[in-house]
Amino acid sequence: MKPPAFTYHRPATVQEAVQLLDAHAGEGAKVLAGGQSLVPLMSMRLAAPGHLVDINHVAGLDTVEVTSTGVRVGALARHSRVEHDAAAFAALPLLRQALGQVAHPTIRNRGTTVGSLVHGDPAAEMTAVLAVLDGEVELVGPHGSRSVGAADFFVGPMETEHADAEVAVAATFRRPPAGTGSAFVELARRHGDYAMCGVAALVTVDADLAVTGARVGLISVGAGPVVVDLGPAVSGSGGGVDTPRARELVDAAIDPEDDIHATATYRRHLAHVLTERAVAQAHEAARGTRRSAA
Numbered sequence: 626m627k628p629p630a631f632t633y634h635r636p637a638t639v640q641e642a643v644q645l646l647d648a649h650a651g652e653g654a655k656v657l658a659g660g661q662s663l664v665p666l667m668s669m670r671l672a673a674p675g676h677l678v679d680i681n682h683v684a685g686l687d688t689v690e691v692t693s694t695g696v697r698v699g700a701l702a703r704h705s706r707v708e709h710d711a712a713a714f715a716a717l718p719l720l721r722q723a724l725g726q727v728a729h730p731t732i733r734n735r736g737t738t739v740g741s742l743v744h745g746d747p748a749a750e751m752t753a754v755l756a757v758l759d760g761e762v763e764l765v766g767p768h769g770s771r772s773v774g775a776a777d778f779f780v781g782p783m784e785t786e787h788a789d790a791e792v793a794v795a796a797t798f799r800r801p802p803a804g805t806g807s808a809f810v811e812l813a814r815r816h817g818d819y820a821m822c823g824v825a826a827l828v829t830v831d832a833d834l835a836v837t838g839a840r841v842g843l844i845s846v847g848a849g850p851v852v853v854d855l856g857p858a859v860s861g862s863g864g865g866v867d868t869p870r871a872r873e874l875v876d877a878a879i880d881p882e883d884d885i886h887a888t889a890t891y892r893r894h895l896a897h898v899l900t901e902r903a904v905a906q907a908h909e910a911a912r913g914t915r916r917s918a919a
Contacts, residue, residue, distance in 0.1 A: 628667035632676045639686075639765050639792055642678050647767045647790035649676040656680055656792055658700055661728075661736035662744040686794060691716045695760070695799040700740070700792070704733035717798055718910070719758070719807035723750045723825060726809060729817045742778070743793045745785040748819035748845045750809065752779060756850040757825045757842030760798045766791035779849035802838070804918075805829040806910025808903045811844070812895055814886060820845055821887040822895035826903035828866070830911045839866050839904060846879040846896050853878045855904070866904055872897045 632649075636642040646654045652675030655663060666672040680686065680700065687701040691712040698707055707713055708724040727733055727741070727750050741751050742762060755762075756775040763772050767790050778786045787793060801807070811823030822845050829838040839855035858870035881892035 626668050626670060628664070629670065629673045631667075631674055634676060634678045635682055636678060636680065637682060637684075639680075639683055639794060642680050642683065642792050643766055643790060645676070645678045646792065650789040652676055654678055654789070656740075656743075658740040659703065659735050659737035660740075661732050662740065662746070680792065689713055693800075695758075695797050696720065697795050697797045698738050699795050700737060702738060704736050704738055704741075705730065707738050708733060716800060717758070717807075719754055719809060719825060719827070720798060722807060722809040723754045726750050726811050726820070726823065732817075739793050739796050742796055743785055743787055745779055745781075745783050745849065746819070747782050747847060747849050748823075750811070750820070750823055750825075750844060752850040753823065753825040753842035753844045753852075754809070755796060755798060756852045757827060757840055758798045758801065760796060762787075762793050763795045763797070764788070764791040765794050770794075772797075775850070776852075781848050801827050802829050804831060804837075804911055804915050806907045806912070806914055808906035808910060810899050810903045810906065812899065819886075822846055822881075822892050822899055824896070824899040824903040826900070826907040828904060828907040828911045830908070830915055832915065834912050834915055836860070836865055836908065836911075839871075839907075841875070841900055841903060843875070843879060843896055843900070846881040846892050848880070851878050851880075853900075866908065868901055871900060871904065875900050 634645050654676035655674040657677045657679040686699045688699040689710045690697040696713045714721045761772045761774045773786050809825045811820035813820045825842040843851045858867045881889040883889050
């Protein structure tokens with residue numbers, strides 16, 4: 626199918642893009658960045674924006690910046706750019722661990738990380754990464770700029786705290802505490818499909834290699850990414866994570882639904898199994914990080 630008719634705009638600055646979005650908000654104006662989510666929806670007639678505001682010619686939005694506190698990803702930075710950025714990987718291995726699961730290389734070569742976050746699909750990997758890392762999204766609109774934390778940004782399925790006339794210019798993923806290891810695991814029916822369940826895990830160990838903190842972000846088991854603090858499951862005596870207690874914490878937080886891909890019961894089972902796997906992998910990575918630093 627072909628998308629319905631629309632008017633195409635190519636602004637040169639963020640402010641020009643904001644002005645266009647504001648002027649045509651009543652006609653369903655949308656930002657076009659990577660287009661890997663929006664264009665298929667338009668082709669299937671599931672979305673029909675009257676105006677497309679293409680920000681690909683706005684300078685300065687394709688950056689990946691690593692700082693002492695995190696990694697800032699610009700709105701036009703493609704998934705593949707972030708995935709293969711050596712400095713970003715060194716600062717936050719979880720970015721590459723998750724991005725390697727996103728669709729296929731062809732999609733990652735065009736799709737943008739920030740665009741995926743704004744789309745707000747509950748099955749999208751990077752939503753869980755932003756949430757578990759307490760990241761934030763930077764928005765610019767008619768009334769200025771603002772930053773929205775992940776906890777407030779994802780408000781429902783395909784719904785984010787992003788006004789019609791705002792442009793998401795960047796997302797910042799925060800560095801976890803020293804001694805933290807990470808992992809991302811998911812299960813899909815076919816490689817490249819949206820996951821039936823996915824888990825991003827962070828585990829922090831102290832100098833004695835005992836676990837001091839653990840948290841996970843899950844996809845496809847709620848209206849958005851579900852973050853679970855596994856602190857109550859950390860075993861002070863054994864220095865690890867109590868698996869039965871972790872399952873209880875995850876079980877209480879998620880709310881999966883039946884669909885054509887999996888039942889709610891199966892998704893709940895996957896959440897338990899994949900959390901255990903991801904936490905184990907993140908724990909091993911944390912121990913390796915501490916040993917390397919010793």
